Amino acid sequence: MSHFPKPAEGSWTAHFPHLGTAPVSYADSISPEHYELERTAIFGRTWLNVGRTEQLPRTGSYFTKQLDAARTSVIVVRGSDGQVQAFHNICRHRGNKLVWQDFPGEETSGTCRQFTCKYHGWRYALDGSLTFVQQEDEFFDLEREDFGLVPVQTDVWEGFVFVNLDPSNETSLADYLGRFAKELSGYPFGAMTQVYKYRSEVGSNWKLFIDAFAEFYHAPILHAKQSVSEESRKLAGVGFEALAYDIDGLHGMVSSWGGMSPPKDLNMVKPIERVLRSGLFGPWDRPDIGELPPAVNPARHAAWGVDSFVFFPNFMLLVWAPNWYLTYHYWPTSYRSHVFEGTLYFVPPKNGLERLQQELAAVTFKEYALQDGNTLEATQTMLESRAVDRFPLNDQEILLRHLHVTAGQMVADEQRRRGARDSDVREGVSASDVPA
Amino acid sequence: MSLPDGFADLEPFAEWSLPTERERYAKRLASSMDELQAFYDAAFPRLPDAVAYLEQSRPEDLPEDGKRLLWLCCSLVNVSFPVEVWRQARVPDSGAASLDMVIEPVI
Numbered sequence: 001m002s003h004f005p006k007p008a009e010g011s012w013t014a015h016f017p018h019l020g021t022a023p024v025s026y027a028d029s030i031s032p033e034h035y036e037l038e039r040t041a042i043f044g045r046t047w048l049n050v051g052r053t054e055q056l057p058r059t060g061s062y063f064t065k066q067l068d069a070a071r072t073s074v075i076v077v078r079g080s081d082g083q084v085q086a087f088h089n090i091c092r093h094r095g096n097k098l099v100w101q102d103f104p105g106e107e108t109s110g111t112c113r114q115f116t117c118k119y120h121g122w123r124y125a126l127d128g129s130l131t132f133v134q135q136e137d138e139f140f141d142l143e144r145e146d147f148g149l150v151p152v153q154t155d156v157w158e159g160f161v162f163v164n165l166d167p168s169n170e171t172s173l174a175d176y177l178g179r180f181a182k183e184l185s186g187y188p189f190g191a192m193t194q195v196y197k198y199r200s201e202v203g204s205n206w207k208l209f210i211d212a213f214a215e216f217y218h219a220p221i222l223h224a225k226q227s228v229s230e231e232s233r234k235l236a237g238v239g240f241e242a243l244a245y246d247i248d249g250l251h252g253m254v255s256s257w258g259g260m261s262p263p264k265d266l267n268m269v270k271p272i273e274r275v276l277r278s279g280l281f282g283p284w285d286r287p288d289i290g291e292l293p294p295a296v297n298p299a300r301h302a303a304w305g306v307d308s309f310v311f312f313p314n315f316m317l318l319v320w321a322p323n324w325y326l327t328y329h330y331w332p333t334s335y336r337s338h339v340f341e342g343t344l345y346f347v348p349p350k351n352g353l354e355r356l357q358q359e360l361a362a363v364t365f366k367e368y369a370l371q372d373g374n375t376l377e378a379t380q381t382m383l384e385s386r387a388v389d390r391f392p393l394n395d396q397e398i399l400l401r402h403l404h405v406t407a408g409q410m411v412a413d414e415q416r417r418r419g420a421r422d423s424d425v426r427e428g429v430s431a432s433d434v435p436a
Numbered sequence: 437m438s439l440p441d442g443f444a445d446l447e448p449f450a451e452w453s454l455p456t457e458r459e460r461y462a463k464r465l466a467s468s469m470d471e472l473q474a475f476y477d478a479a480f481p482r483l484p485d486a487v488a489y490l491e492q493s494r495p496e497d498l499p500e501d502g503k504r505l506l507w508l509c510c511s512l513v514n515v516s517f518p519v520e521v522w523r524q525a526r527v528p529d530s531g532a533a534s535l536d537m538v539i540e541p542v543i
Contacts, residue, residue: 194541195539195540195541196457196537196539196540196541197537197538197539197540198535198536198537198538199535199536199538200533200534200535200536201534202533222529225521225522225528225529226517226521226527227521270516270517270520270521271480271516271520272480272483272512272513272516272520275480275483275484275487276483276487276513340535342535343539349494349495350494351490351491351492351493351494351495352487352489352490352491352492352493352494352495352498352502352506353487353490353491355490355495355506355541355543356487356490356506356509356510356513358541359457359510359513360513360516362457362537362540363457363461363513363514364517366535366537367517367527369535370527370530370533370534370535371527371528371529371530371533373530373533373535374529374530374531374532374533375529377531377532377533
């Protein structure tokens, strides 16, 4: 029996009929060939969130972002005009990576007046223009204006910096992010500057970790040992039902209850949580951030705890009832590995107690994420056995179904485009083969 | 004294005053359950007093000994799950998984 109302169709999944209800195969998560298609079809064509504007506080502030899936690295910099712009991180002379520290594959950040290549000293202004060429006289007809850094489409939504690596992209960031972003606008992301960021190299396909965080069906079971035992049995008995799900084009969201901040019964939580008044859901005494935007708590439920927005392809944004937010990013490095980033953002603590309350939330998050991450490798290896290729997904797993359907459609579109191109080429060849 | 007045009884555990999560977590994993329990048993009863002290200042305005008390309390937070729930230093069912904190508050 449902504790929370479902749509008139009887289920969330039936409310979005294009998703179907059949078992899924997960063939999209275990094949190097499929991943190669995803790199172009998805990571080469969509808007990707690479950071926040607080990372670029002044003119000349920059950071680099490794985008293995899209086969590049970008430099994101705040220019003299105050605007944020990204460039491919490649020197125009002979292709050296322009900005890096000791290890070319590692990301870096800092502040500079210009970018200087380590190799032959070519220099670029913050707007990407080539300003200095070592021994310029030795070159042949070199026009500096032809050799500036290659810009990447860049835009900012509510302080989140996005890039799109497709030069022919014509979809604005606002149109791409759609209704959820529009209705989240105004949330004070920029006021939450106390940051805890985690990073992990995970041995699974990138979509499997999104799956893990896009459903809470697992929570009462996988995380059972995190609770005092009586509470744990209760949670498993009740199971999980979301307050609401929604889908808007490529993106999805789940709205969940969360009675732990503060809990109804103090015996539900650990002793240190009772003393510090904080835990997994965040500090119990919420900072005043004013009215919440309409996208948040769409069911307008009193027991609301957290909303998870899944912005395709690899950016999740979690808005918590105790007024803090969390982001997840999943950066593929192969069909069976990715870099996971989880970043917690709080209103800066007014005193040492608030600092400790946030610390408790941040380290509690880690204990849960370690369990989630460890499960993924177990899933990846067994999916690769191909012993089973039909996996039933339930109604609380609707966002997983949506993710795999969406990613699959983009790959299919890419294959169609390639097919069309290949047949163009074949026709071209046969025409020229005709003897004159 | 490395800790503020009134916290002399925690001096034997001053080695837990570590400024980063990475150091605190590493020390937790390198400690036996008996060592974690001993630290917890000494520090947890003093947490309300520590809170009363820490509540008086913004983190960045804490004196040096106050910062060390804050970091010691952060270690207490870090060892709370092993002592209060799991009876082991590492979260159950986490195998070889790792999750490194790469950005955290300076104080």
